[in-house]
Amino acid sequence: MPVTIRDVAKRLHLSITTVSRALDGYDDVASETQKEVIRTAHEMGYIPNRAARQLRRRKAETIGFIMPASAKRIAEPFFMEFIAGLGDELTMRGYDFLVANATTHVDERELYQRWVGGNKVDGLIVTRLNVQDWRVQYLIEQNVPFATLERSNGRAIYPCVQVDGEHAYFELLRHLVDNGYHHIAFIGGPVELVNHQNRLGWIRKAAGELDLLIDPAFIISADLTSMGGYQAAKELLDITPRPDAILCIDDETAFGALHAAHEKGLSIGSEIGIVGFDGTLESQHTEPPLTTLDIPLYNMACRLVRMLLKTLAGHTQEADVDKIIPELHIRGSTHRS
Amino acid sequence: MPVTIRDVAKRLHLSITTVSRALDGYDDVASETQKEVIRTAHEMGYIPNRAARQLRRRKAETIGFIMPASAKRIAEPFFMEFIAGLGDELTMRGYDFLVANATTHVDERELYQRWVGGNKVDGLIVTRLNVQDWRVQYLIEQNVPFATLERSNGRAIYPCVQVDGEHAYFELLRHLVDNGYHHIAFIGGPVELVNHQNRLGWIRKAAGELDLLIDPAFIISADLTSMGGYQAAKELLDITPRPDAILCIDDETAFGALHAAHEKGLSIGSEIGIVGFDGTLESQHTEPPLTTLDIPLYNMACRLVRMLLKTLAGHTQEADVDKIIPELHIRGSTHRS
DNA sequence: TGGTTTATCCAAAACGTTTTGGAGATTATA
DNA sequence: TATAATCTCCAAAACGTTTTGGATAAACCA
Numbered sequence: 001m002p003v004t005i006r007d008v009a010k011r012l013h014l015s016i017t018t019v020s021r022a023l024d025g026y027d028d029v030a031s032e033t034q035k036e037v038i039r040t041a042h043e044m045g046y047i048p049n050r051a052a053r054q055l056r057r058r059k060a061e062t063i064g065f066i067m068p069a070s071a072k073r074i075a076e077p078f079f080m081e082f083i084a085g086l087g088d089e090l091t092m093r094g095y096d097f098l099v100a101n102a103t104t105h106v107d108e109r110e111l112y113q114r115w116v117g118g119n120k121v122d123g124l125i126v127t128r129l130n131v132q133d134w135r136v137q138y139l140i141e142q143n144v145p146f147a148t149l150e151r152s153n154g155r156a157i158y159p160c161v162q163v164d165g166e167h168a169y170f171e172l173l174r175h176l177v178d179n180g181y182h183h184i185a186f187i188g189g190p191v192e193l194v195n196h197q198n199r200l201g202w203i204r205k206a207a208g209e210l211d212l213l214i215d216p217a218f219i220i221s222a223d224l225t226s227m228g229g230y231q232a233a234k235e236l237l238d239i240t241p242r243p244d245a246i247l248c249i250d251d252e253t254a255f256g257a258l259h260a261a262h263e264k265g266l267s268i269g270s271e272i273g274i275v276g277f278d279g280t281l282e283s284q285h286t287e288p289p290l291t292t293l294d295i296p297l298y299n300m301a302c303r304l305v306r307m308l309l310k311t312l313a314g315h316t317q318e319a320d321v322d323k324i325i326p327e328l329h330i331r332g333s334t335h336r337s
Numbered sequence: 338m339p340v341t342i343r344d345v346a347k348r349l350h351l352s353i354t355t356v357s358r359a360l361d362g363y364d365d366v367a368s369e370t371q372k373e374v375i376r377t378a379h380e381m382g383y384i385p386n387r388a389a390r391q392l393r394r395r396k397a398e399t400i401g402f403i404m405p406a407s408a409k410r411i412a413e414p415f416f417m418e419f420i421a422g423l424g425d426e427l428t429m430r431g432y433d434f435l436v437a438n439a440t441t442h443v444d445e446r447e448l449y450q451r452w453v454g455g456n457k458v459d460g461l462i463v464t465r466l467n468v469q470d471w472r473v474q475y476l477i478e479q480n481v482p483f484a485t486l487e488r489s490n491g492r493a494i495y496p497c498v499q500v501d502g503e504h505a506y507f508e509l510l511r512h513l514v515d516n517g518y519h520h521i522a523f524i525g526g527p528v529e530l531v532n533h534q535n536r537l538g539w540i541r542k543a544a545g546e547l548d549l550l551i552d553p554a555f556i557i558s559a560d561l562t563s564m565g566g567y568q569a570a571k572e573l574l575d576i577t578p579r580p581d582a583i584l585c586i587d588d589e590t591a592f593g594a595l596h597a598a599h600e601k602g603l604s605i606g607s608e609i610g611i612v613g614f615d616g617t618l619e620s621q622h623t624e625p626p627l628t629t630l631d632i633p634l635y636n637m638a639c640r641l642v643r644m645l646l647k648t649l650a651g652h653t654q655e656a657d658v659d660k661i662i663p664e665l666h667i668r669g670s671t672h673r674s
Numbered sequence: 675t676g677g678t679t680t681a682t683c684c685a686a687a688a689c690g691t692t693t694t695g696g697a698g699a700t701t702a703t704a
Numbered sequence: 705t706a707t708a709a710t711c712t713c714c715a716a717a718a719c720g721t722t723t724t725g726g727a728t729a730a731a732c733c734a
């Protein structure tokens with residue numbers, strides 16, 4: 001029942017070819033005709049059938065994002081801001097945005113296959129990379145364009161946005177030392193995570209430069225959820241002597257750590273310092289507000305989209321790589337006032 | 338380059354018709370043949386081209402969700418849990434999930450048109466309904482299936498999940514009275530919002546039954562963000578005499594209110610009580626943990642999907658309506674310990 | 675004038691499925 | 705044995721676009 005290109009052609013006594021070309025702005029149609037076509041098409045409420053267009057053009061005009069199965073829930077602030085950025089940028093550019101979340105690894109693989117094999121998407125955004133990552137391997141094999149947040153090991157080139165936190169962590173540790181914190185702990189994620197390796201590496205480097213010793217028992221893994229952070233922090237705080245500053249791999253984990261510290265009756269900001277990573281919006285409203293390394297998640301997502309679309313358009317000489325420098329936001333959670 | 342149905346047919350010396358029908362499980366193909374087809378197709382890595390299928394079947398096997406332009410950001414915990422539910426249930430059922438966020442109202446309308454007119458989606462999920470809502474009107478006009486969270490005014494029938502908070506709010510107010518709170522304020526959202534009207538209505542009803550007077554100056558509107566809640570709460574707390582309990586339209590708003598109360602140096606849970614709505618996961622980790630009316634957002638989203646899919650399948654006698662009773666979670670933010 | 679460009683337009687062939695309306699065997703029925 | 709019913713299969717026609725490879729007429733050039 002929707003109006004097709006044929007209807008428009010019939011109404012104007014033109015061929016569908018001409019209508020199609022007029023709407024696509026080819027220069028082999030008289031500008032007089034073109035105006036007429038555009039006007040009539042709009043008037044009749046013509047909207048091209050996406051499936052037909054996709055089939056013929058062999059393009060989906062759609063970008064996909066699959067929540068990694070390793071993520072416990074899509075509802076984390078991190079993913080939200082990230083997804084918001086992807087969605088906004090994509091819809092602004094006339095692309096559609098397909099989302100799924102994988103619950104198991106088998107599932108995840110199947111989703112990738114379904115989308116790639118079925119031509120559902122022209123490209124994908126991949127995040128939460130592992131040091132060795134089967135997803136990038138698969139996508140390269142299949143020759144499907146993609147862009148990533150952080151990058152895995154290997155010599156393959158692909159567009160990505162990378163965080164360089166070396167300097168920021170140095171600043172952070174200096175701030176901590178200046179405020180009397182000397183016994184630093186780290187609640188990370190799964191060790192195969194690129195983020196885990198990088199952030200821990202930067203912390204170690206900065207600690208070395210500031211002559212701080214990090215007790216190996218103070219480095220533990222959680223699962224990037226607030227519950228995981230809560231439990232990990234409880235463990236850490238039970239050790240004697242206990243750490244006096246807890247650096248978390250992300251804000252979400254830090255929320256749980258805050259909770260655990262409150263529960264222990266510790267005065268956060270003086271007896272114990274807690275630090276996040278990401279600079280999510282909720283980090284401003286915790287009690288006390290959370291010191292964190294802020295990265296522009298929303299903008300990073302937008303950039304990834306632009307990179308990916310550029311690759312799709314073929315305007316790609318070498319793969320883009322964007323470097324992001326986190327910004328240290330000092331708030332009440334590490335500040336003895 | 339991907340393997341098509343034609344390739345499978347050729348390999349087996351069968352017609353593409355037979356292959357297609359075998360894969361779809363029609364009974365006019367010998368079960369012997371069918372087995373063979375399925376095996377070979379799988380072996381060759383055949384994945385049906387979605388665009389072609391959609392074009393022919395005139396179905397997209399896709400459900401859409403458009404973030405209302407009225408929402409400031411997709412990253413709110415509410416939407417996250419909700420979207421997570423939609424995504425999980427849809428991918429589980431083999432449907433694709435298309436997401437967009439509208440930034441302006443024009444934009445929003447255009448998105449609906451693009452998806453509906455272009456046959457991109459078979460149905461839509463609509464949320465954050467207004468008392469009068471052009472979206473439900475449009476979708477009914479266009480005869481496109483949809484399901485909603487809450488329902489707008491009007492006699493139209495369509496599947497929806499509705500919250501019935503009457504009893505829960507009565508319980509809440511009784512709890513507040515029992516704990517010595519008598520001067521109740523409400524931070525709502527835009528007044529045209531169904532949620533605003535309903536929740537305020539329930540509060541008024543319960544207050545009436547408990548002989549509580551609600552000062553009209555204590556009822557104000559915010560924009561459903563934590564920043565909005567923060568500002569609104571600051572205003573409320575500057576009134577003398579000030580309210581001793583602030584009920585917020587949702588958790589997000591309550592996060593901001595908590596922050597404002599901390600800033601004023603008030604002891605939350607004794608001098609001032611603060612209450613949210615939704616029962617988002619973050620509400621457990623605030624300081625103090627937030628008293629809230631918990632609704633199973635994730636499950637509600639799943640139910641909506643099931644309802645919508647049932648409608649699509651045509652197994653619909655009358656429109657489904659699900660009632661949800663919120664559960665009162667009493668936590669530190671209203672509890673003088 | 676005759677030939678070559680140039681400016682417009684179009685018929686028909688894709689794209690990869692599903693569906694329609696049989697055809698040809700084989701089996702059951704009279 | 706002839707006819708009807710049942711099993712399998714298939715050729716061809718959709719679905720609504722875009723793209724290819726001209727066709728026609730007007731304008732230009734020598």
